[in-house]
Amino acid sequence: xxxxxxxxxxxxxxxxxxxxxxxxxxxxxxxxxxxxxxxxxxxxxxxxxxxxxxxxxxxxxxxxxxxxxxxxxxxxxxxxxxxxxxxxxxxxxxxxxxxxxxxxxxxxxxxxxxxxxxxxxxxxxxxxxxxxxxxxxxxxxxxxxxxxxxxxxxxxxxxxxxxxxxxxxxxxxxxxxxxxxxxxxxxxxxxxxxxxxxxxxxxxxxxxxxxxxxxxxxxxxxxxxxxxxxxxxxxxxxxxxxxxxxxxxxxxxxxxxxxxxxxxxxxxxxxxxxxxxxxxxxxxxxxxxxxxxxxxxxxxxxxxxxxxxxxxxxxxxxxxxxxxxxxxxxxxxxxxxxxxxxxxxxxxxxxxxxxxxxxxxxxxxxxxxxxxxxxxxxxxxxxxxxxxxxxxxxxxxxxxxxxxxxxxxxxxxxxxxxxxxxxxxxxxxxxxxxxxxxxxxxxxxxxxxxxxxxxxxxxxxxxxxxxxxxxxxxxxxxxxxxxxxxxxxxxxxxxxxxxxxxxxxxxxxxxxxxxxxxxxxxxxxxxxxxxxxxxxxxxxxxxxxxxxxxxxxxxxxxxxxxxxxxxxxxxxxxxxxxxxxxxxxxxxxxxxxxxxxxxxxxxxxxxxxxxxxxxxxxxx
Amino acid sequence: xxxxxxxxxxxxxxxxxxxxxxxxxxxxxxxxxxxxxxxxxxxxxxxxxxxxxxxxxxxxxxxxxxxxxxxxxxxxxxxxxxxxxxxxxxxxxxxxxxxxxxxxxxxxxxxxxxxxxxxxxxxxxxxxxxxxxxxxxxxxxxxxxxxxxxxxxxxxxxxxxxxxxxxxxxxxxxxxxxxxxxxxxxxxxxxxxxxxxxx
Numbered sequence: 108x109x110x111x112x113x114x115x116x117x118x119x120x121x122x123x124x125x126x127x128x129x130x131x132x133x134x135x136x137x138x139x140x141x142x143x144x145x146x147x148x149x150x151x152x153x154x155x156x157x158x159x160x161x162x163x164x165x166x167x168x169x170x171x172x173x174x175x176x177x178x179x180x181x182x183x184x185x186x187x188x189x190x191x192x193x194x195x196x197x198x199x200x201x202x203x204x205x206x207x208x209x210x211x212x213x214x215x216x217x218x219x220x221x222x223x224x225x226x227x228x229x230x231x232x233x234x235x236x237x238x239x240x241x242x243x244x245x246x247x248x249x250x251x252x253x254x255x256x257x258x259x260x261x262x263x264x265x266x267x268x269x270x271x272x273x274x275x276x277x278x279x280x281x282x283x284x285x286x287x288x289x290x291x292x293x294x295x296x297x298x299x300x301x302x303x304x305x306x307x308x309x310x311x312x313x314x315x316x317x318x319x320x321x322x323x324x325x326x327x328x329x330x331x332x333x334x335x336x337x338x339x340x341x342x343x344x345x346x347x348x349x350x351x352x353x354x355x356x357x358x359x360x361x362x363x364x365x366x367x368x369x370x371x372x373x374x375x376x377x378x379x380x381x382x383x384x385x386x387x388x389x390x391x392x393x394x395x396x397x398x399x400x401x402x403x404x405x406x407x408x409x410x411x412x413x414x415x416x417x418x419x420x421x422x423x424x425x426x427x428x429x430x431x432x433x434x435x436x437x438x439x440x441x442x443x444x445x446x447x448x449x450x451x452x453x454x455x456x457x458x459x460x461x462x463x464x465x466x467x468x469x470x471x472x473x474x475x476x477x478x479x480x481x482x483x484x485x486x487x488x489x490x491x492x493x494x495x496x497x498x499x500x501x502x503x504x505x506x507x508x509x510x511x512x513x514x515x516x517x518x519x520x521x522x523x524x525x526x527x528x529x530x531x532x533x534x535x536x537x538x539x540x541x542x543x544x545x546x547x548x549x550x551x552x553x554x555x556x557x558x559x560x561x562x563x564x565x566x567x568x569x570x571x572x573x574x575x576x577x578x579x580x581x582x583x584x585x586x587x588x589x590x591x592x593x594x595x596x597x598x599x600x601x602x603x604x605x606x607x608x609x610x611x612x613x614x615x616x617x618x619x620x621x622x623x624x625x626x627x628x629x630x631x632x633x634x635x636x637x638x639x640x641x642x643x644x645x646x647x648x649x650x651x652x653x654x655x656x657x658x659x660x661x662x663x664x665x666x667x668x669x670x671x672x673x674x675x676x677x678x679x680x681x682x683x684x685x686x687x688x689x690x691x692x693x694x695x696x697x698x699x700x701x702x703x704x705x706x707x708x709x710x711x712x713x714x715x716x717x718x719x720x721x722x723x724x725x726x727x
Numbered sequence: 728x729x730x731x732x733x734x735x736x737x738x739x740x741x742x743x744x745x746x747x748x749x750x751x752x753x754x755x756x757x758x759x760x761x762x763x764x765x766x767x768x769x770x771x772x773x774x775x776x777x778x779x780x781x782x783x784x785x786x787x788x789x790x791x792x793x794x795x796x797x798x799x800x801x802x803x804x805x806x807x808x809x810x811x812x813x814x815x816x817x818x819x820x821x822x823x824x825x826x827x828x829x830x831x832x833x834x835x836x837x838x839x840x841x842x843x844x845x846x847x848x849x850x851x852x853x854x855x856x857x858x859x860x861x862x863x864x865x866x867x868x869x870x871x872x873x874x875x876x877x878x879x880x881x882x883x884x885x886x887x888x889x890x891x892x893x894x895x896x897x898x899x900x901x902x903x904x905x906x907x908x909x910x911x912x913x914x915x916x917x918x919x920x921x922x923x924x925x926x
Contacts, residue, residue: 123752123762230767254763254787287789288749288764290756362787370792444792461794464811466848471805473837474739474829476775518834691774691830706871 110156114164120293126285127152129255130222133262134192135164137218138299141184142168143177143599145558146587147196148231149285150224154194154599155588162600165301169599170590173529173558174199175206178221182210182275185219186312187303190266194222197238202529202559204241207275211245212322213312214273217303218266221247222278224285227359227406227441231282233509233526235440237407242277242384246326248333249384250278250342251358255289261342261381263297268336272329277384281406283359283441334385342381343390350376352455353398353426355391355415357383360404363447373451375402383411391418395426402454403430406442429454477514480692481655481711484512484579486626488520489688489717490633491548491577498640503546506535508560510552511586512579519689522550530559533576537563540572546640547574554584554592556609567645568616575639575646578609581654589657613647620646627652629716659709670708670726671715673701677722688717731784732889733791737810738802739827740775743875746902747800748779750879754890754898755783765789774829778810783889797887800878802861803827804842807849818853821881821922822846823861823874857881857925864917870907873914880918884926892919 112122113132124132130153134142142161144154154170161168167184171177174195184191193203200207200223207221223241226232242249248268252258258280265276310318337343346365351374356364361379368375378394380386395401395415403412412430419426431437435450452459478485495503507513507523508531515522525535536549551560556578564576584590591597591604598604613621620642624632632650639646662668678701684693685701692707693714703714705726715723734751738744745766755762764781780791794815801807801822814820824842831837850856861881865874876899882888883895896915903911 121756123749123756123764125766283765283789286766288752288762288766289789290762359788363790366786366788367792443790444788448792462815463793464814464852466808466811466852467844469808469840469845469848470838471809472829472839473831474774474776475831476740477830479774518836685833689830689834694828694830694833 110159111163113156114160115293116296118293118295121290122293123288124255124291125152126252126255126258126280126287128156129258129291130194130262131156131160132291132293133259135166136259136294136296137263137266138190138297139192139266140166140189140299140301141181141191142166142194143171143180144194145171145174145177145199146584146590147199147224148587149226149280149282150194150196150222151587151590152285153222154590158590158599158601167600170584170592172593174203178203178206178210182206182215182219184303185215185217186213187305188217189303190218190299192220192222192262194224196232197223197225197236198232198234198528200238200241207241208245209314210275211247211326212314212319215269215275216273218269219275220262220265220269220278221275222280225279225281225407227281233528235407237410238279239383239410240408242279243410245275246330247274248272248276248337248382250276251381251383252278252280252284253358253361253379253381254284255287256291257342257381258284259291264342268333271336272333274329274333279358281359281441330385334388337382337385338387338389340382340387343387344379344381345394346377346379348374348376350374351398352376353378353394353401354404355380355394355401355411356404357381357411358406360406360442360447363442363444364404367444367448367451371448373455375451380411386411386414386418388418391415392422392424395419395428396422396424398426400427400429400454402451403428404436404442404447404450405430408438475517477517477691478511479655479709480690480707481659481709482511483581483626483650483652483655484515485688485690486629486713487577487579487632487650488515488522490626490629491522491636492520492687494633494636494640500546503548504539504543506532506539506547506549508532508551508555510555510579512550512552515550519687528559529555530563533560533563533567536574536576537567537570537572540567540574549574549576551576551578553578553580553582553594553609557593557607561612564613564645565616568618571644573644575636575648578647578649580609580649580651582651583654583657585654585656589654610647610649618645618647620644621649622647623649623651625652626650627711627713629713655709655711662710669710670703670705671710671712671723672703672726674722674724675700677720679720679722681719683719684714684717684723688714690714729784729797729889731782731786732798733796734781734783734798734800735791735796735810735813736779736781736800737806738777739806740777742777742802743872744777744779744802747875747879748781750895750898750902751781751890753901754894757894757897758890760889761785763787763789776806776809798882798885800882802874802878804845805840808845811849811852814852816853817855819855819857819885819887820849820853821857821878821885822849823878824858825860825862857922859921859925861918864921865914868914868917869910873910876911876914877918880915881922884919884922
């Protein structure tokens with residue numbers, strides 16, 4: 108059962124799909140035509156799935172340079188009459204927010220979905236901001252799915268709501284929903300036209316102040332109609348358990364609540380909300396008035412809780428609302444079944460006598476994510492540190508950026524001193540260059556450079572800043588699963604595409620020190636970096652070498668697989684390969700000998716040049 | 728069979744844990760059972776800890792409550808201990824004994840505990856512990872990356888396992904092709920035979 112089957116028009120067919128894959132099925136069933144994204148976990152597999160099937164399904168899909176561009180691409184499709192979606196991780200919506208806010212004013216024509224995948228507990232993000240806030244901020248409808256099949260249904264429903272009210276609809280998932288697998292049952296596919304036509308209407312689409320004042324009024328006027336749809340939405344569900352208590356919930360927390368209430372036979376009726384902005388006010392009023400106490404079980408910010416308290420006050424209802432109790436339920440981290448059980452037992456005054464295993468407290472090895480064996484970034488970081496050690500430049504500032512190379516934060520590299528967001532390495536380097544006399548060496552990935560690095564680099568040149576920028580170009584968007592970007596000759600449909608050159612951009616800006624190096628060539632990389640240290644102004648070094656995971660897959664296919672081993676007679680145990688290079692394939696065995704793991708070694712051979720005693724040789 | 732069957736699978740990125748989990752889920756689908764699963768993606772993947780949870784039955788949450796796992800499959804011994812809080816006195820453990828020592832141990836910033844001590848502690852929690860060197864069996868099958876299918880063969884023979892062997896094999900066959908399928912079928916059988924001996 109390959110993922111290619113996701114496009115089949117076979118109502119009744121069932122597949123075991125990831126939440127992110129179910130987005131694609133819903134989009135296809137709903138007659139969606141244009142999809143755009145910038146990859147980011149936990150939303151990445153939506154794009155990866157489209158990359159595989161979009162062409163066959165007759166959909167246009169692209170990995171845009173950033174989320175703002177992606178949103179604009181999808182919105183233009185919508186105002187041309189096509190159904191479209193833009194999807195991104197939660198912080199991606201910050202990048203797109205400027206245009207996003209305007210789309211609420213201008214409105215839409217074809218159904219327009221903005222999907223935000225939030226990351227409670229920050230499995231792969233810099234914050235756990237609650238993007239339900241954005242739907243409230245922009246005054247647009249918000250849907251929160253609870254499982255993959257519901258995602259499929261909600262995408263179609265979102266198109267209808269969007270077209271009915273001429274407004275963008277936000278679907279908000281979380282990591283646990285995007286990366287949940289469940290059974291998805293297909294329905295038929297709606298046929299739609301593949302090209303739209305843009306009917307001009309500048310009064311609607313050009314929000315100059317005189318139009319914007321009217322558009323905001325129109326947006327407010329849409330709210331009552333949307334509220335009525337929320338009241339009657341099939342996604343707002345009451346589950347009766349002859350309860351003495353009530354509970355209101357949404358998203359992943361709804362799953363934990365329903366299971367815990369059932370398992371422990373708790374006297375709690377549940378209102379599980381899928382259409383969560385605007386909230387179904389009358390439904391909530393009629394629900395909460397039945398109980399002395401109503402619990403609010405929602406992850407992250409107490410958004411529903413605050414709205415429910417307002418509803419309670421508005422109708423003079425006496426019910427006590429307990430949500431964030433500051434103890435078990437806080438805005439910090441995701442919920443889970445244990446946390447929900449503990450919260451309910453505490454407030455229902457039930458003794459929690461669930462047995463916890465009794466074992467010795469044995470410390471386990473820490474397994475932080477590491478740069479892979481063969482990773483070109485490791486070679487670059489090794490070279491940078493080696494040269495800086497020569498000059499005793501211990502106070503060098505390393506603004507870094509978002510990608511695998513963020514792992515430079517780990518010892519022995521310590522080459523990530525500060526990160527704010529996508530592209531921030533270069534912006535910060537601008538500021539450090541002006542505010543200190545410390546050397547500044549910034550790192551940015553290839554995809555991140557295109558995403559938000561270019562404007563900051565222009566700023567650096569124009570304002571005569573002084574720093575070195577390494578563009579760590581591994582010819583892919585590696586961390587999110589190897590998506591293409593403008594620097595490689597493939598587009599989002601897998602077709603051949605023009606390649607945009609990073610070094611030509613830098614030269615075009617007017618930077619006079621632009622060099623391309625192969626990071627596996629340690630000597631050359633160190634020589635060029637040494638020159639850059641002596642250069643006044645902005646220097647750009649593009650360290651170009653394909654991601655080792657891609658290289659490994661190719662080498663295995665071509666049967667060119669070799670690995671290395673350590674000649675114990677030559678090894679002096681100087682530990683440079685471990686303490687300065689830190690390849691995960693190189694380890695100290697129980698006898699204290701340094702060895703190379705045959706399974707992990709990918710044969711990159713960089714360690715051969717790292718070893719001063721030529722003790723590393725091809726394994727025979 | 729119990730109304731709900733909870734499985735936790737733990738190991739290290741690159742061991743094929745997601746593939747193993749997905750095959751179990753697809754076998755449940757073939758049998759017409761409801762199944763939900765939670766997987767780990769993104770930064771945690773390469774060389775990091777990977778935990779997936781699968782629940783078969785009429786449930787909504789893909790996450791297993793503490794103490795409620797019916798089966799814990801661990802592709803690495805220390806990773807079995809990492810999810811011990813999911814275990815109860817009747818939990819089945821199926822553990823591969825071959826260690827993966829992370830580079831943090833070489834750098835001296837963490838330690839790898841004695842495997843016998845880990846197993847001893849696990850046995851204090853539950854008597855249903857199946858332990859064997861799955862890596863050896865995967866080598867015998869023809870590829871180190873077939874360890875996940877060795878483990879699948881092992882769990883498919885457990886008395887409480889809720890899925891039929893033939894549906895698990897069908898899901899396995901739908902997931903691989905050609906030479907790799909042959910290796911994985913062999914690995915499945917080695918895991919199954921080894922476990923029958925140990926039961």
